[in-house]
Amino acid sequence: MIRQESEKVEFKSSFGEWKEIIITLCGFANKNGGTVIVGFDDAGNPTNLKIGKNTIEDFVNKLKTNTDPVLYPSINRKTFALGEIVEINIPKSDYKPVFAFGRAYTRIGKNTIQLSAQEIRELAKMYSIPDFDRQKTNIKIQDFDIDEHLIKKLNDKYFDLPEKNLAENLLKHLNVFKNEYVLNAGYLCFVKNNQLFKNAHIKAARFKGDKPVDFIDMQDFTGNIIRIIEDSLNFIKKHINRSVIIKDRPERIEEWDYPMPALREAIINAVVHRNYFDKGNIQIRIFDNSLEIWSPGKLPKEIDINDIENTNRSIPSNQLIADIFHEIKYIEAWGTGLLRIIEYSKQFGLKKPVFSHIQSAFVIKFLKNIEGINEGINEGIKHLYELIKENQGKNTSDLARLMNKSPKTLERWLSELKKQGKIIFKGSKKTGGYYCITLNPKLCS
Numbered sequence: 174m175i176r177q178e179s180e181k182v183e184f185k186s187s188f189g190e191w192k193e194i195i196i197t198l199c200g201f202a203n204k205n206g207g208t209v210i211v212g213f214d215d216a217g218n219p220t221n222l223k224i225g226k227n228t229i230e231d232f233v234n235k236l237k238t239n240t241d242p243v244l245y246p247s248i249n250r251k252t253f254a255l256g257e258i259v260e261i262n263i264p265k266s267d268y269k270p271v272f273a274f275g276r277a278y279t280r281i282g283k284n285t286i287q288l289s290a291q292e293i294r295e296l297a298k299m300y301s302i303p304d305f306d307r308q309k310t311n312i313k314i315q316d317f318d319i320d321e322h323l324i325k326k327l328n329d330k331y332f333d334l335p336e337k338n339l340a341e342n343l344l345k346h347l348n349v350f351k352n353e354y355v356l357n358a359g360y361l362c363f364v365k366n367n368q369l370f371k372n373a374h375i376k377a378a379r380f381k382g383d384k385p386v387d388f389i390d391m392q393d394f395t396g397n398i399i400r401i402i403e404d405s406l407n408f409i410k411k412h413i414n415r416s417v418i419i420k421d422r423p424e425r426i427e428e429w430d431y432p433m434p435a436l437r438e439a440i441i442n443a444v445v446h447r448n449y450f451d452k453g454n455i456q457i458r459i460f461d462n463s464l465e466i467w468s469p470g471k472l473p474k475e476i477d478i479n480d481i482e483n484t485n486r487s488i489p490s491n492q493l494i495a496d497i498f499h500e501i502k503y504i505e506a507w508g509t510g511l512l513r514i515i516e517y518s519k520q521f522g523l524k525k526p527v528f529s530h531i532q533s534a535f536v537i538k539f540l541k542n543i544e545g546i547n548e549g550i551n552e553g554i555k556h557l558y559e560l561i562k563e564n565q566g567k568n569t570s571d572l573a574r575l576m577n578k579s580p581k582t583l584e585r586w587l588s589e590l591k592k593q594g595k596i597i598f599k600g601s602k603k604t605g606g607y608y609c610i611t612l613n614p615k616l617c618s
Contacts, residue, residue, distance in 0.1 A: 176217030181207035199273035200285035212258030221256030306358035358493040377457040435517035443468035566606035
């Protein structure tokens with residue numbers, strides 16, 4: 174067994190070095206967390222430590238007395254070699270800087286060093302900044318270019334506030350302005366055209382093939398984050414296939430390559446929970462056989478990306494934005510968004526989406542069901558044949574309009590029906606049309 178110290182591991186021979194242990198834990202807390210192992214010397218050899226009855230309790234009391242904010246490590250006592258060891262683990266602190274004996278420390282390599290006054294000020298400034306969505310813009314309510322149409326629509330559907338001073342009343346109801354200034358959450362949700370935070374725009378692109386190299390189409394959506402959700406979905410609909418399925422029902426059933434409720438949930442999840450301090454944009458990447466949604470920032474550390482199906486914690490990265498989306502019924506407050514994405518995909522017959530962290534972004538990848546595509550095409554051809562039987566003499570453009578399909582798609586399907594000997598084209602290119610052979614056998618004579 175190889176044992177050596179590192180930026181996240183420190184050895185101490187015994188609790189006689191309790192001051193040094195506390196200082197090291199402080200350094201770990203101000204950096205990336207770490208573990209002090211008591212019972213090894215600097216070379217990693219066991220010291221055959223014998224731990225007294227009240228040793229650990231006394232150490233914990235000293236730790237509480239001499240750290241600010243107080244550190245609460247996990248402590249694991251083990252039998253090792255001819256004695257014992259104690260593993261003291263401390264995570265990265267969410268409240269920095271942490272002080273030990275009135276001084277702040279950090280971890281650099283294998284060493285614990287004291288922070289300078291300037292470093293303490295910078296650390297304190299970094300961790301005293303309020304959440305992004307609760308910060309104030311420099312825009313006063315009376316100067317806010319608000320999306321009045323959206324405000325009225327939301328009020329009619331969800332709030333029923335008085336029409337007089339409606340915009341101001343709604344912002345006040347949602348707690349999105351302070352001292353007459355609009356907060357970031359209010360700006361992002363209700364501005365008519367977002368020019369202040371361009372990283373909150375959504376970028377969408379359709380690529381040729383399955384790599385982000387050759388663009389077929391791209392678009393940036395720059396409105397408020399409520400509107401651009403629907404705008405993004407409309408872009409997706411423009412660039413994926415839709416099949417008209419005729420089953421044992423009188424009505425037509427339309428199916429897309431991917432379940433729209435799952436895509437909508439994924440985009441909402443990205444908008445609400447992304448890291449707005451990150452300068453990157455949410456990206457929607459549409460490929461031939463997959464669709465990806467990239468959201469700046471990773472999942473909270475409490476959520477295991479490899480076990481999402483067994484996780485239903487709600488840990489909003491932007492609580493105020495999440496509150497607004499909850500008020501307008503876009504999200505629930507139970508942390509079930511990712512679970513619904515999985516369930517929608519299963520119900521649709523797709524594989525479970527792939528969840529991953531790539532380049533400090535959370536990525537959801539939907540995989541197209543190739544078998545489903547072939548089935549959809551076959552169903553489309555069947556529907557086209559039935560349509561020709563009911564509409565004798567229609568040309569390609571007429572049939573494409575009736576099926577809401579492109580003429581190119583119809584040409585492929587018509588070619589297949591002609592190969593099968595089910596239809597025939599009669600007349601000139603301008604005035605002719607397609608006929609069902611079984612209903613018009615004389616046309617073939």
